[in-house]
Amino acid sequence: MSIENFSIVLIGLGVLIALLALAYVVRRAFGRGSGEMGGWEVAGAHRIIWAIARTTLSEGLRTRVASGFVILIVAAVPFFYFSAEGDGTTTGRVQMFMSYSLGFCGFLLSLLAILFACRSLSQEIAGRQIFGIVSKPVPRWQVIVGKFTGVMAMIVLLMCYVGVTTYAGTMLLVGQFKSNLKAEMISYGSLSPEQADAAVASLDGVRGEGRRGADSPIIDAMARATGLSKEDAVTTLLRLPEETRADLRRFDELRRQILLARASIGPEVPEKQIREEVERRFAKMREEGTLPPNLSDREIREELNKQMFGMYCTITTNELRAWTLKGPPPTKEQDRIMSLRFKLTVPEMTPAAVHPVTGEQLEENTLLAVWYIGDPQSAHFYEHIEAIPTGAVQEIEFPGKAVQADGTITIAFLNIDPRGADVVIDLEKGALEVLYVVGSFELNLLMGCMAMLIPIACLAAFGVCASTFLSFPVGSLVVMCLFLISASMGFIKDAMAITEDYIAEKPTTEQEVRTVVIGAMEWLLSIGDIAVTNDLMEGRAIGWARLWGETWRYMLLKTGITLAIAVLVFRRRELAAIIV
Numbered sequence: 001m002s003i004e005n006f007s008i009v010l011i012g013l014g015v016l017i018a019l020l021a022l023a024y025v026v027r028r029a030f031g032r033g034s035g036e037m038g039g040w041e042v043a044g045a046h047r048i049i050w051a052i053a054r055t056t057l058s059e060g061l062r063t064r065v066a067s068g069f070v071i072l073i074v075a076a077v078p079f080f081y082f083s084a085e086g087d088g089t090t091t092g093r094v095q096m097f098m099s100y101s102l103g104f105c106g107f108l109l110s111l112l113a114i115l116f117a118c119r120s121l122s123q124e125i126a127g128r129q130i131f132g133i134v135s136k137p138v139p140r141w142q143v144i145v146g147k148f149t150g151v152m153a154m155i156v157l158l159m160c161y162v163g164v165t166t167y168a169g170t171m172l173l174v175g176q177f178k179s180n181l182k183a184e185m186i187s188y189g190s191l192s193p194e195q196a197d198a199a200v201a202s203l204d205g206v207r208g209e210g211r212r213g214a215d216s217p218i219i220d221a222m223a224r225a226t227g228l229s230k231e232d233a234v235t236t237l238l239r240l241p242e243e244t245r246a247d248l249r250r251f252d253e254l255r256r257q258i259l260l261a262r263a264s265i266g267p268e269v270p271e272k273q274i275r276e277e278v279e280r281r282f283a284k285m286r287e288e289g290t291l292p293p294n295l296s297d298r299e300i301r302e303e304l305n306k307q308m309f310g311m312y313c314t315i316t317t318n319e320l321r322a323w324t325l326k327g328p329p330p331t332k333e334q335d336r337i338m339s340l341r342f343k344l345t346v347p348e349m350t351p352a353a354v355h356p357v358t359g360e361q362l363e364e365n366t367l368l369a370v371w372y373i374g375d376p377q378s379a380h381f382y383e384h385i386e387a388i389p390t391g392a393v394q395e396i397e398f399p400g401k402a403v404q405a406d407g408t409i410t411i412a413f414l415n416i417d418p419r420g421a422d423v424v425i426d427l428e429k430g431a432l433e434v435l436y437v438v439g440s441f442e443l444n445l446l447m448g449c450m451a452m453l454i455p456i457a458c459l460a461a462f463g464v465c466a467s468t469f470l471s472f473p474v475g476s477l478v479v480m481c482l483f484l485i486s487a488s489m490g491f492i493k494d495a496m497a498i499t500e501d502y503i504a505e506k507p508t509t510e511q512e513v514r515t516v517v518i519g520a521m522e523w524l525l526s527i528g529d530i531a532v533t534n535d536l537m538e539g540r541a542i543g544w545a546r547l548w549g550e551t552w553r554y555m556l557l558k559t560g561i562t563l564a565i566a567v568l569v570f571r572r573r574e575l576a577a578i579i580v
Contacts, residue, residue: 045139045142048138048142048146049142049145049146049149050146050149051146052142052143052149052150053147053150053153055150056120056146056147056149056151057153060119060120060150060151060154061154063119065115065116065119066115066116069108069111069112069115070154070158072108073105073108073109073158073161073162074161076100076101076105076108077105077161077165077169078169080096080100080104080169081097081169081172081173084096084097084173088243089246089247089251090173090174090176090177090247090250090251090254091250091251091253091254091258092250094173094174094254094259095537097169097170098166098533098536099533099537101162101165101166101169102162102166102449102452102532102533102536103533105158106162106452106456106533109155109159109162109452109456110455110456110459110483111480112154113151113155113457113459113460113463114459114460114462114463114476114479114483115463116151116154116463117147117148117151117460117462117463117464117466117467118464118466118467118470118476118479119476120147120148120150120151120464120467121143121147121464121467121468121570122466122467122470122471122472122475123472126471140567140570140571141571143570144464144468144563144566144567144570145563147464148460148461148464148563151460151463151464152453152457152460155453155456155457156453159449159452159453159456160449163445163446163448163449167442167445170259174251174254177247178200178203180244181200181247181248182196182197184240184241184244185200185240188239188240188241189236189237189239189240190236190239191226195226195227195228198225198226199222199226201225202221202224202225202226203218203252203255205221206221206252207221207337216249216252218248219233219234219237222236253395256337256339256397257339257395257539258441258537258538258539259441259539260437260439260440260441260444260539261437261438261439261441261443261444261539261542262339262435262437262438262539262540262541263435263436263541263543264341264433264434264435265325265326265327265409265434266325266430266433266434267323267324267325267411267432267433268324269312269427274305274308274309274312275305277308278301278305278308279301281308282300282301282304285300309428310424312427313424313425313427313428314422314423314424315413315415315422315424315425316415316422317415317416317420317421317422318414318415318416319414319415320412320413320414321412321413321414321425322372322410322411322413323410323411323412323432324408324409324410324411325408325409325410325411325434326407326408326409327403327407327408327436328407328436329403329405329406329407330401330403330404330405336400336401336436336437337397337399337400337437338397338398338399338400338402338403338434338435338436339395339397339434339435340395340396340397340411340432340433340434341394341395341432341433341434341435342393342394342395342425342431342432342433343391343392343393343394343426343431343432344367344369344388344389344390344394344423344424344425344431345390345391345424345425345426345431346365346367346390346391346421346422346423346424347422347424348421349364349365350362350364350365350367350390350417350419350421351364351419352364353418355368355418356418357418360387362387362417362419363387365391366389367387367388367390367417367421367423368385368386368387368388368416368417369388369413369414369415369416369417369423370383370385370413370414370416371383371385371396371411371412371413372410372413372414373398373402373409373410373411373412374398374403374404374409375402375404375410378402380399380402382398382399382402384396384398385416390423400436409434411432411434413425435539435540439541441539444536444539444541444542445536447542447543447544447547448532448533448535448536448542450547451528451532451542451546451547451550452532454527454528454550454551454554454555455527455528455554457554457555457559458527458528458554458555458559458562459479459483459527461558461562461563461566462482462562463475463476464563464566465563465566465569466478466479468566468570468573469573483527485521485525486525486526486527526558527554527558528550528553528554528555
């Protein structure tokens with residue numbers, strides 16, 4: 001038997017066993033005489049549900065598992081506040097603190113939801129405490145909903161704590177930076193306490209593009225606040241230690257790029273033109289008889305498409321490349337600032353050199369280039385020339401006036417590096433985008449915490465459902481395995497060779513079976529987006545549309561279906577039927 005046939009047999013046996021197990025559960029749950037039916041009374045349901053939820057919450061807090069997780073979560077946020085260092089700057093500390101606080105506590109809350117939910121009914125059934133509830137005229141669906149509500153009440157309370165303390169810690173780090181800056185402006189910059197207060201307070205009102213050196217808008221804001229001239233303000237800042245000046249530049253980036261909510265738009269890739277060029281070259285190769293004999297037509301087209309897309313993303317020396325982005329129409333705000341976020345990739349390392357014409361010193365791993373933003377015929381046309389570091393994400397700011405009235409943004413890139421280096425801007429991986437402010441950091445943090453609750457609610461529903469027919473250890477193990485499988489679905493797809501890179505033009509029976517099975521697993525086990533921390537660290541807006549889409553699909557639909565299954569199973573399970 002070949003490996004392919006053996007794999008098909010194993011997959012078929014696995015599917016058969018899963019179907020038999022599902023049929024057994026359904027038969028036990030819905031079979032005649034398998035349990036009491038219960039009622040579907042709604043009148044007064046909220047009082048019973050809340051009483052069960054309150055009892056579940058109080059009992060859960062007295063358990064060692066839940067209390068241990070609560071203590072760990074409560075202690076984790078202050079620990080990360082004092083231990084977060086990052087790159088030593090305020091921006092690095094804030095990003096590291098937010099990443100650890102939200103990411104680690106979100107993971108702990110997921111584990112707590114699984115353990116607490118799986119314990120909610122299974123322990124009461126094993127200890128026979130459930131008899132005191134089901135022997136009364138309490139519909140089984142109210143018991144399930146009450147247990148789920150009690151579990152989520154604890155999770156929501158802890159998430160509120162995590163969100164509030166994360167925000168407080170972020171503001172404390174910002175306040176600590178401002179206090180240190182004020183003290184150094186008095187001791188090193190020779191400012192009076194009143195002038196230092198005014199200079200620090202002016203940081204929150206800085207407007208204009210985030211330029212460096214004497215052109216920075218920080219200089220103008222401090223000069224206006226302290227009554228100094230621009231030259232005296234520059235002199236005052238130069239007296240500060242180099243670490244403080246670097247931290248001040250990073251703090252301005254923190255205020256502009258992280259402590260807010262920004263939406264993004266990307267360039268429109270000419271996919272139609274690329275496909276037409278691919279077909280033209282494919283037809284020419286077929287006519288000339290140069291098609292590779294060891295590749296199928298689909299594989300040849302894919303290779304040509306990669307080559308064409310690579311050529312589209314590559315800008316050679318002295319080449320000008322333009323993109324068109326479609327965003328929202330500009331607002332009436334005169335000081336609206338937008339950011340161009342990009343990443344330049346150079347195939348080979350660029351050595352340090354001196355520009356043959358200007359004599360400018362060009363550092364290694366940089367690329368001398370010009371960005372053009374807006375209509376060249378407009379008075380608000382923006383031009384930025386700089387030796388840009390390669391291999392790292394960069395941002396430059398430009399005025400919102402460069403956007404056309406219909407929201408169109410024209411961006412052009414000119415490679416003028418004298419070292420003859422070609423540069424790649426990988427549009428497929430989002431290496432070029434424009435970001436603009438759409439909200440505040442406080443609202444974005446709130447929506448981020450709400451988004452983190454959605455997958456946790458799915459896990460809690462899975463746990464409550466498992467507790468209706470499994471013991472606490474078995475149910476916890478099953479739901480945790482489902483959680484790990486859901487989080488590793490991308491790796492599983494790649495390991496099972498069902499991604500686009502592995503599927504042939506005419507997939508085999510084995511590949512089709514694997515695709516169907518893994519697709520069904522992904523649909524059943526998906527619990528929502530659990531990686532909102534990176535968006536908050538980059539100041540990206542979560543958005544009500546994204547939040548509502550996740551809520552409808554997972555919180556309402558999947559959680560509702562899971563709880564409905566739990567109710568049907570629990571109603572058919574005989575626990576303490578009244579015998580007359």
